[in-house]
Amino acid sequence: MRINVFGLGYVGCVSAGCLARLGHAVTALDINRDKLADISAGRSPVQEPGLSSLIAAAVGDGLLQATDDAAWAVARSELSLVCVGTPSAPGGALDLQYVERVCAQIGTALRHAPARHTVVLRSTVLPGTTEEAVIPILNRTSGRRAGRDFGVCYNPEFLREGVAVHDFLAPSRIVIGQLDTASGDALAPLYQSLHAPVIRTTPRVAEMVKYTDNAFHGVKVAFANEIGNLCAALAIDSHEVMEIFALDTALNLGPAYLQPGFAFGGSCLPKDLRALLHRACQAQVVHPLLSAVFTSNEQQKQRGLEMIRRAGHRRIGILGVSNKNGTDDLRESPAVEVLAQLLSEGYDVMAYDHNVLPAAIVGANREYVERQLPRWSSLLCPTLEQLLAHAETVVIAARHDEFADVLDQLRPDQVVVDLVRIRRAHQLGTRYAGLCW
Ligand SMILES: NC(=O)c1ccc[n+]([C@@H]2O[C@H](COP(=O)([O-])OP(=O)(O)OC[C@H]3O[C@@H](n4cnc5c(N)ncnc54)[C@H](O)[C@@H]3O)[C@@H](O)[C@H]2O)c1
Numbered sequence: 001m002r003i004n005v006f007g008l009g010y011v012g013c014v015s016a017g018c019l020a021r022l023g024h025a026v027t028a029l030d031i032n033r034d035k036l037a038d039i040s041a042g043r044s045p046v047q048e049p050g051l052s053s054l055i056a057a058a059v060g061d062g063l064l065q066a067t068d069d070a071a072w073a074v075a076r077s078e079l080s081l082v083c084v085g086t087p088s089a090p091g092g093a094l095d096l097q098y099v100e101r102v103c104a105q106i107g108t109a110l111r112h113a114p115a116r117h118t119v120v121l122r123s124t125v126l127p128g129t130t131e132e133a134v135i136p137i138l139n140r141t142s143g144r145r146a147g148r149d150f151g152v153c154y155n156p157e158f159l160r161e162g163v164a165v166h167d168f169l170a171p172s173r174i175v176i177g178q179l180d181t182a183s184g185d186a187l188a189p190l191y192q193s194l195h196a197p198v199i200r201t202t203p204r205v206a207e208m209v210k211y212t213d214n215a216f217h218g219v220k221v222a223f224a225n226e227i228g229n230l231c232a233a234l235a236i237d238s239h240e241v242m243e244i245f246a247l248d249t250a251l252n253l254g255p256a257y258l259q260p261g262f263a264f265g266g267s268c269l270p271k272d273l274r275a276l277l278h279r280a281c282q283a284q285v286v287h288p289l290l291s292a293v294f295t296s297n298e299q300q301k302q303r304g305l306e307m308i309r310r311a312g313h314r315r316i317g318i319l320g321v322s323n324k325n326g327t328d329d330l331r332e333s334p335a336v337e338v339l340a341q342l343l344s345e346g347y348d349v350m351a352y353d354h355n356v357l358p359a360a361i362v363g364a365n366r367e368y369v370e371r372q373l374p375r376w377s378s379l380l381c382p383t384l385e386q387l388l389a390h391a392e393t394v395v396i397a398a399r400h401d402e403f404a405d406v407l408d409q410l411r412p413d414q415v416v417v418d419l420v421r422i423r424r425a426h427q428l429g430t431r432y433a434g435l436c437w
Contacts, residue, residue, distance in 0.1 A: 020058030107141025118151030151183030177206025317391025320398020
């Protein structure tokens, strides 16, 4: 393919060198003339292992050239990749001035472009930027319309400096946020020789994925450091701990616990985290991230409660009160806390959970629920049908299979507050409120 790379920083230089290596004909553009001169001479403008030889070879093979003439470059190519910087503005906002300027240049060039062109934003931008900032500029400056006359994609870059060439050529996935199918179809062949799953989604999802990745990486570093600090205070080898931790790819380093939904609870997680924080305090180890976990968890319960209140009904039915399907453990169950809070506010609340048979709740489990809800057994409906007959607002608080069909069984006057995303597709429209989706 014939492509342009606008912006010769780390992302642009690595993209230009690697895409030429994959056989594409690349034109590199920058406002910095020294960088253009470097490329023309077969040198890399940035220091990155393996990149100099890629760029020298690409220039030698005639697959990479540099110019500052955007109109010329756009007119003779199919794709333009935007890799300019998006630094922090004072106060932390994202400074979009370089993205805006380069889009205006590309848009102006598109005015006279002879063939269909696709503009691909690779810079890191906040969700909504492609649709709300980039496309309006391209439309205005080109006098044409995105989607009809030219394509637009958001295609985040996940490379890490220092191993950027490897990351580019061996990505774990390629994410294409396409304005429409034609836009994605124009971009996908660029990567067809890479062995990685290609995920095609909306620009907004792709923009958010990039921030989700980086937020998670930051959280991981802070988490490991806080565990490390505590280990050091307790004379434990933190590296040995984390090596063993990382061996669990089912619960620790996998998709488990990463579906947005309701608060955590149960007989172990809160108790164990509390004990660990208490020990850290005793050892005088500060742990701002770990302490914030409880604040965040509490906030999620409040968010759920607020949605239930906002639904505006007095008769509430809660589906699922135990901590997990298949267990009747009610200790520190967030659904029990929601139930207790709503009762204290005067709501008429009932609950249903096929796992919870009052006569079978014994020991510490019974003590806990009786402390929270003295008349708890009278609040349990024996059948799902009875619960649905009672409720005006149905709260789905557990991912039990039998609740999946509830979304199809409601009366027109009933609404759902779904704390767990029991099912993705439904026909309820404004009668459905999801906790965080
Ligand atoms: N550096 C990384 O490791 C990395 C990784 C993934 C994503 N990103 C994101 O990619 C984007 C680029 O990052 P970077 O580190 O490569 O940036 P950078 O600041 O190193 O380079 C940006 C380049 O864009 C050029 N430029 C500015 N305006 C231009 C214009 N109108 N036309 C042509 N060139 C122009 C600048 O002269 C500069 O050479 C940022 O949004 C960044 O957040 C960076």
